[in-house]
Amino acid sequence: MGRILLLIELKGGNDGLNTVIPYADPKYREFRPGIGVARDHTIQLDEKVGLHNKLEPLMESWKAGDLAIVQGVGYPYPNRSHFRSIEIWDTASASNQTLSEGWIAQAFRGATPPKGVGVDSIVVDTNALPSTGPELRTIVMQDAENFLRQAHALRDTGGMKDGGNPALRHLLAVRQEINAAAKGLADKLRDAAAPKEAYPQEVLLGRQLDLATRIVTARVPVVAIKAALGGFDTHANQVQPHERLLGFLASNLATLRKNLIAANLWNDVVVMTYSEFGRRVRQNASAGTDHGTAAPLFVMGGGVKGGLHGAYPSLGDLTDGDLRHTVDFRSVFATMAQGCWGQQRDFGLRQPQRLSLL
Amino acid sequence: MVAPIGRRGFVVGTAALSAGLWPLRPGHAAATMDFDEARHLLSRTTFGATPAEIRALESQDYVATVDRLLAGVRRDAVTSPPGWLHEGPAELQRQVQVARAEAAEAKGKVGVDGKPLQPERPLQEQSRELRNWWIEEMLATDQPLTERMVLFWHNHFTSSLMKVRFPPSLFRQNALFRREALGNFATLLKEVARDPAMLIYLDGMRSVARQPNENFARELLELFTLGEGHYSEADIKAAARAFTGWTVDRQTGHFKTRDNEHDGGEKTFLGQTGRFDGDAIIAILLNHPRTAETIVEKLWREFVSLKPDPAEVKKLAAGFRANYELKPLMRAILLSAQFRDPANRGALIKSPVELIVGTVHLLGLPVPEKTQLVRMMIGLGQMPFDPPNVKGWPGGESWISTYTLLLRQQFLRRIVEATTVASMEGAMMSSPRNRRIERREQLPMRSDEGTMQMAEPRPIEGRSLRYAGDEAKLGPTLAGVDSATLLRTLLPRAPIDTVDPSHTPGATVASALLDTAYQLK
Numbered sequence: 001m002g003r004i005l006l007l008i009e010l011k012g013g014n015d016g017l018n019t020v021i022p023y024a025d026p027k028y029r030e031f032r033p034g035i036g037v038a039r040d041h042t043i044q045l046d047e048k049v050g051l052h053n054k055l056e057p058l059m060e061s062w063k064a065g066d067l068a069i070v071q072g073v074g075y076p077y078p079n080r081s082h083f084r085s086i087e088i089w090d091t092a093s094a095s096n097q098t099l100s101e102g103w104i105a106q107a108f109r110g111a112t113p114p115k116g117v118g119v120d121s122i123v124v125d126t127n128a129l130p131s132t133g134p135e136l137r138t139i140v141m142q143d144a145e146n147f148l149r150q151a152h153a154l155r156d157t158g159g160m161k162d163g164g165n166p167a168l169r170h171l172l173a174v175r176q177e178i179n180a181a182a183k184g185l186a187d188k189l190r191d192a193a194a195p196k197e198a199y200p201q202e203v204l205l206g207r208q209l210d211l212a213t214r215i216v217t218a219r220v221p222v223v224a225i226k227a228a229l230g231g232f233d234t235h236a237n238q239v240q241p242h243e244r245l246l247g248f249l250a251s252n253l254a255t256l257r258k259n260l261i262a263a264n265l266w267n268d269v270v271v272m273t274y275s276e277f278g279r280r281v282r283q284n285a286s287a288g289t290d291h292g293t294a295a296p297l298f299v300m301g302g303g304v305k306g307g308l309h310g311a312y313p314s315l316g317d318l319t320d321g322d323l324r325h326t327v328d329f330r331s332v333f334a335t336m337a338q339g340c341w342g343q344q345r346d347f348g349l350r351q352p353q354r355l356s357l358l
Numbered sequence: 359m360v361a362p363i364g365r366r367g368f369v370v371g372t373a374a375l376s377a378g379l380w381p382l383r384p385g386h387a388a389a390t391m392d393f394d395e396a397r398h399l400l401s402r403t404t405f406g407a408t409p410a411e412i413r414a415l416e417s418q419d420y421v422a423t424v425d426r427l428l429a430g431v432r433r434d435a436v437t438s439p440p441g442w443l444h445e446g447p448a449e450l451q452r453q454v455q456v457a458r459a460e461a462a463e464a465k466g467k468v469g470v471d472g473k474p475l476q477p478e479r480p481l482q483e484q485s486r487e488l489r490n491w492w493i494e495e496m497l498a499t500d501q502p503l504t505e506r507m508v509l510f511w512h513n514h515f516t517s518s519l520m521k522v523r524f525p526p527s528l529f530r531q532n533a534l535f536r537r538e539a540l541g542n543f544a545t546l547l548k549e550v551a552r553d554p555a556m557l558i559y560l561d562g563m564r565s566v567a568r569q570p571n572e573n574f575a576r577e578l579l580e581l582f583t584l585g586e587g588h589y590s591e592a593d594i595k596a597a598a599r600a601f602t603g604w605t606v607d608r609q610t611g612h613f614k615t616r617d618n619e620h621d622g623g624e625k626t627f628l629g630q631t632g633r634f635d636g637d638a639i640i641a642i643l644l645n646h647p648r649t650a651e652t653i654v655e656k657l658w659r660e661f662v663s664l665k666p667d668p669a670e671v672k673k674l675a676a677g678f679r680a681n682y683e684l685k686p687l688m689r690a691i692l693l694s695a696q697f698r699d700p701a702n703r704g705a706l707i708k709s710p711v712e713l714i715v716g717t718v719h720l721l722g723l724p725v726p727e728k729t730q731l732v733r734m735m736i737g738l739g740q741m742p743f744d745p746p747n748v749k750g751w752p753g754g755e756s757w758i759s760t761y762t763l764l765l766r767q768q769f770l771r772r773i774v775e776a777t778t779v780a781s782m783e784g785a786m787m788s789s790p791r792n793r794r795i796e797r798r799e800q801l802p803m804r805s806d807e808g809t810m811q812m813a814e815p816r817p818i819e820g821r822s823l824r825y826a827g828d829e830a831k832l833g834p835t836l837a838g839v840d841s842a843t844l845l846r847t848l849l850p851r852a853p854i855d856t857v858d859p860s861h862t863p864g865a866t867v868a869s870a871l872l873d874t875a876y877q878l879k
Contacts, residue, residue: 083520087747098747128761140761150764153771153872160854166664167707170755171763171874172854178760286462 002114003303003340003358005104006212006256006271007130007226008205010249012233013082015242016278016295016323020069020312023050027315031282035239035289045069049312054247057254058298065306066257066266067298068357070332072313074294074325078277082233082291085276090129092330092347103330104224105133107337107345114341116221117184118177124208125228136223139181144189144211151182185220192218195259203248205229209256217263223341232275236286249273253300260302267302270340270358274329280321294325297332299357303339309355331355387698390417393846398703399692401850401879402661403427404502406716408835409847424692428685431540432504437495439529440487446610447524453480484525489742490728492532496715497725507539507684508532509711510660512742513750514653515550515582517559519743527555527611528743543653543682544644547582551636552613554606560748563605567621570598577748578639583649589628596625601636644682650675654687661688662697663705664754670696704850704878707757710738712879713766717773717871720848722833734769738762758877766877774868832863841866849875 018035022028023042042050043059049071051058061067077095079085088095092103104121114120114136121131121138131138141147156179162169192214199206199213208227215225229249234242253271260266278295294313313323330346331353337343339358346352391399396415400407415423442450457478496505512535519528531553538546550556556574557563565571575597579589603620606613625634628642643649654675658666674694678687691697708716714731717723725731735741739762745751758766836844841863845853848870857869870876 081521084747098749100752123761128759132759138760147764150768154764154767154874155855157854157874164701165705165851165878167705167755167878168851168875171707171758171877174758174760174763175874178764181760 002223002342003267003301004216004222004269005224005336005340006216006269007224008249008253008271008273009086009125009127009226009228010232010245010273010275011086011228011230012275013085013277013279013291014232014245014273014275014295015234015238015289016275017281017289018238018242019052019055019246020045020071020296021050021052022048022312022315024048025315031315033283034287035283045308049308052243052246054243055250057250058300060254061257061300062306066302066304067300067306068304069296069298069308070327070355070357071296071308071310072294072323072326073274073297073310073329073332074277074323075328075330076325078293078322078325080277080291082276086127087129089274089276089329090127092333094348097348101133102128102130103333103347104131105135105138106347107333107341107343108135108223109133111135111341111343114221114223117188118180118182119184119220120222121224121226122212122215122220122222123226124211125204125226127228128226130226131224137177137181139178141185141211142208144185144214148182148186148189151178154178188218188220189214195255196262197255197258199255200248200251203229203252205248205252206255209252213256213259213263216260216265216269234279234288235284235290236288238288253298257300270299270301270304270336272300272332272336273298278323281315281318281323282321293319293322295323299332301358303358305356305358309357327353327355332357387420387695389419389421391415391420391423392417393843394700394703395420395698396423397847398850399423399427402697402706403506403692404716405496405506405712406720406879407847408720408722409839409843410835412847420698421693424689427503427692428540428689430501430503431507431685432499432501433537433539433541435495435533435536436500437491437498440484440491440525442484442487443526443529445526446607448609450480450484450524450526481523481525485519485743486729486732488519488525488529489732491529492742493711493715493728493731496711497719504536504539508535509709510657511535511539511546513745513753514656515546515553515556516745516748516750517553517555517743518745522555522558524555524558524611527553527558527606531555532743538684540684540688543678543684544640545682547644548637548640550582551578551601551640552604554611554613557604557606557613562601565598565602565604566616566619567599567602570595570602570621572598574598574601578643581749583643583652584646585648585652588646588648593627596627596634597639599623599625600627600634600639604636644679647675647679650679650682654678654691657687657691659754660706661691662694663702667696670694704875706879707754708877708879709751709753709757710735710740710762710766711742713738713877714769717770720835721773721867722835723773737765738769763877767872770871770876774871832867836863836867839863845870849873850878851875 018037021037021042023039024047029036037052041053043053043056044050058067075088075095079088079095090102091099092106093099118137119139120136123131123138123140124142126140128138128140154175157172157175160172162172195210195213199210201207205227212225212227215222229245231241231245256271257266260269274297275295278292279289280292284290310327313326317324328349330349332355333347334345334352335355335357337345393412393416396412397407399415400412457480499505517528517531519525522528534549534553560574560577561571562574572594575594578597579594580586599621603616605616622633624631627634627639628646630642632638651671654671655666658671674687674690677690696702714734718725718731732742739757740751841859841861844863844866845857848867853870854874857866861869
């Protein structure tokens with residue numbers, strides 16, 4: 001049985017230390033005298049860590065045992081460029097390796113291609129890298145209606161000859177892919193019911209999750225859907241903007257959960273957040289934080305084993321002022337590939353850590 | 359396309375160019391060009407050509423035309439450079455500090471218009487000006503082949519603003535690429551190794567004897583010259599040591615050497631041993647047959663077809679290696695039977711820059727402000743001065759995905775539906791102001807930046823090409839041309855979708871721009 005992976009990219013580098021807070025560690029307050037989250041704004045999860053209270057909407061999921069938090073996720077020799085680090089994540093590469101194919105596509109390398117309606121993966125934001133590769137038919141579609149309209153204008157080219165011109169062959173193949181996706185989606189999405197509960201609309205993520213919900217409830221047989229929430233590059237005066245983002249994220253995820261439970265599909269979806277890096281442990285002079293390394297990520301879904309996974313990186317054992325990761329992100333990907341699609345992959349790790357997330 | 363000859367005395371005579379090594383002309387091809395062949399030559403050596411530009415070459419001698427194209431190559435840009443060109447990194451740093459302080463002060467305050475004050479961001483502003491400057495040059499130049507080559511070198515010797523964060527150095531690197539656009543590859547390679555943007559981009563500036571940084575050395579071997587499989591890790595380490603001590607002056611942003619940071623010891627590189635420095639390493643690389651082959655293969659993919667002919671590549675590379683002069687190489691490529699083979703017409707996919715610059719040039723669209731064009735290029739996956747990584751844009755088929763094909767169509771559809779041109783003066787004279795504003799609102803990809811909304815009204819006016827019938831006014835580049843010629847100008851092959859031959863010229867242009875074959879060159 002397959003599950004749909006719903007990836008949510010937190011663009012800009014989410015501050016993990018102010019998301020899942022090591023509240024009991026006195027060093028936390030030493031490093032972050034101005035921007036540390038106060039004890040009474042922290043929802044305790046255990047005797048060491050707690051959630052930022054703006055994430056309160058996630059507590060229902062936590063209590064139901066279908067919210068997992070993987071702590072200390074990162075990779076060796078971390079790169080601090082947004083651009084490069086997200087590429088490392090999206091392609092599951094080592095820090096010094098440049099790959100062009102996304103990790104979800106890699107997961108299907110050599111596997112029987114998933115059966116679909118002309119599309120295997122739908123990106124509802126703009127970064128399609130995780131599912132970019134010849135194994136998957138991926139489309140980027142922020143707005144279903146607009147996509148279908150645009151696709152309609154490109155009429156079916158069925159059977160057109162390329163005359164041995166490889167560039168033309170490629171163009172015709174892509175056109176064919178668009179047509180096939182549109183055909184499959186048009187029927188399914190036309191009758192898709194609106195989500196039971198409307199999404200908060202302050203950020204684009206609400207609209208994206210609305211579309212994602214329709215794709216899931218219309219039972220479009222995709223292996224992955226990708227969305228994103230931007231604005232996490234909090235170099236200065238970060239307290240309010242970061243709180244606001246966490247609030248948006250939590251309320252949207254809570255709505256998603258309610259909608260999929262109502263549609264009886266919560267067991268068929270795994271939601272996972274990720275970000276290119278966490279932020280530095282010590283706050284900077286502008287009451288913000290600069291680019292850092294490891295951070296926690298959230299995994300939610302009816303089939304998810306809730307709770308804390310991995311170890312919180314020690315604030316007393318930093319490298320160059322940065323957290324040392326305890327879980328390699330490729331181990332998380334390997335766990336997802338196995339748990340969502342039954343694909344055994346190590347993503348270049350000699351010994352991927354088995355996480356009991358699913 | 360009459361080439362101004364003799365700029366700076368740089369033109370090499372035709373006789374010198376064809377000195378023995380290179381075939382004068384392929385046996386079976388005709389001496390003179392017909393319309394379609396002239397179109398092909400121009401579509402590969404410019405950003406796209408208008409009917410008048412094609413006709414100017416029609417029935418001309420092919421070889422003489424190629425020689426004229428090559429002789430005209432520029433070494434300097436026609437567009438005047440941005441004003442901050444000579445500021446050093448220290449000055450930019452100072453401006454960034456000032457802007458930060460002002461931003462902190464302005465926080466929470468509103469301007470006279472009631473909107474929050476937008477702090478200035480000097481680095482971003484310079485980067486924007488730099489991109490716009492180059493796009494301007496691509497449109498303004500009388501030698502588009504020069505800019506095609508600059509773009510080629512930018513994609514070969516990649517450097518990115520995102521990492522370098524010092525626009526003047528990227529400007530100077532761009533100027534270097536233009537100076538040697540079709541000059542000498544050996545000179546270019548030596549200069550690139552000393553280029554400050556490159557030294558910053560691949561960490562050469564930090565590479566010192568006690569801790570050599572291998573980044574530049576690795577890419578020099580893997581991407582710039584030999585290619586994977588032709589060197590060992592030990593060669594990379596040796597090369598890295600040889601380049602230690604080459605750095606960038608932090609005050610001026612210019613190249614300098616620090617002898618005390620140079621590793622003067624003995625190194626073994628590609629089987630040779632000596633106290634090599636950077637230039638010695640480059641000399642060894644230039645002696646290696648793979649270097650010329652790498653460049654020839656890449657030029658082939660850029661100018662001829664996606665599938666280089668191995669035998670032909672070897673032959674061309676052998677000639678190229680003799681002195682690394684680029685003009686004779688380019689001449690041989692353009693005169694090759696494969697280049698002239700009609701089967702290779704329309705066998706390459708336009709890059710986003712070619713698609714956008716070419717469309718603007720073809721339609722004669724006046725676009726005084728280039729920011730929106732750059733934004734479209736970014737959307738389509740090619741941000742000038744910011745290649746995705748050190749390998750550059752992979753290009754070819756990878757330009758087209760389901761996403762980018764729909765975006766390309768959307769860009770072209772907006773041009774067709776909303777921004778059809780009339781002559782600039784005509785529109786300005788005849789239409790009421792508010793109609794112009796209305797048109798402006800429909801321009802492709804509206805801007806969300808405050809500064810953009812202040813841009814002067816765009817002198818673009820018109821009606822949908824498709825539906826305005828005979829009233830659709832084509833710009834001066836296409837006006838008065840019959841439908842059949844328009845089709846042959848805009849498309850490298852027969853249209854993919856049916857085009858009604860009895861269409862009005864406006865509707866023909868609309869159909870051609872939206873035809874899948876328009877993505878080909």
